[in-house]
Amino acid sequence: MTTAALGAGGVPPMPDRTPKALRAAISQHAPKLLVDFDRHWRRDIADAYDLAPVPAFMARWWGEYALARNPRLEAQVHRLEDGADQEPDYDRAKAMIEEAGRLRRDAAKAEPGQ
Template identity: 35%
Template sequence: MPPREKRATLARTTRRPYVDDATWDSADAIAAGDALPVGHLLTVLLDRYAAGVVDVPLPEEDVRAGGRSGRLAAIGDAAWTHADERREREGIQSMSVLCELLLREAVAGHVSAGLDAAPRAQQTTERREESAGAATPSLFHSAAGDLTESAMTEHATEPTGPLIPMPEKTPAALRVAVGRLDPGVLATFDQQWDEAMRQARDEYTLTPPRAFVEHWWSWVGVASYPQRLARFRECERIVSESEDRAERRAAASELASILAEAVAA
């Protein structure tokens, strides 16, 4: 293949499909089990859908309903374009709907995305690049999500129930909850809120503040339960450090379950 053609085939564009939050987080955890960005997973799924290798069942419910956020992902241009052509022929409402349907199938284990398609070094670089451009960071990998050592010590002997009830799903209520769980991260909370509002004003979109609320809602849902938080961190450690692919994928699956339980509160 000529170099110019190869570069065109591998070209990626950062896109923002609107996908159900729990589905996206579960798919992201599966991809993380192989040190991949979720954009790589989605590119493979779209490519296989375009080639007719993967089919998706048409949804009975309205996939465009609430509970969805715009998620940034670097997705291969060729896969996106060819999948869009088939989507139009099959009458699927939008590429966002198609992305969600494909990710649902992957999360349910109905399709395999062949996540070993890229070398480990390339996978790690891609995931780092995508994380840098994402609207919301990982829950507990960054300073935004880390409970301070003093807070962890204070909560270590707490009962298995929640330390606080889940707040209302508003920035003001979430800020109070974060302050009760760990005042040390309030500065990060405020900084991210200011950035979300700046981006909303600059781009005339409500997506950044909505994504901000979803992120910190998940943060509170995990951090409110000391045992849940401890297991979440352990699973993240396994996903990040383990050399055993099966162990990483099992930990990624558990991360998805923990997040689903946290946001269902």
């Protein structure tokens, strides 16, 4: 991924859907994820003789980056998750976790360039 202009709200666009482009985007816009991304890559993908794990790897990190590139959305998701952890009412905690999950899934639906 080349240095791309920030999109609406200062959120960088999603990269091409390749491991190399995703790693470059993480490096540039969400460097806090880079160590875990690289560790996961080395552990599960780099020396693999079977490419079957690549789609799952990409799905996970696509979603992680989609969330991390938007600090407001990421903060909202973490507030919901942390709030659910402290919430004594089961139904309210469940609703908070479900909302956090919905936000994560929606973020992960972003397409390249969005």
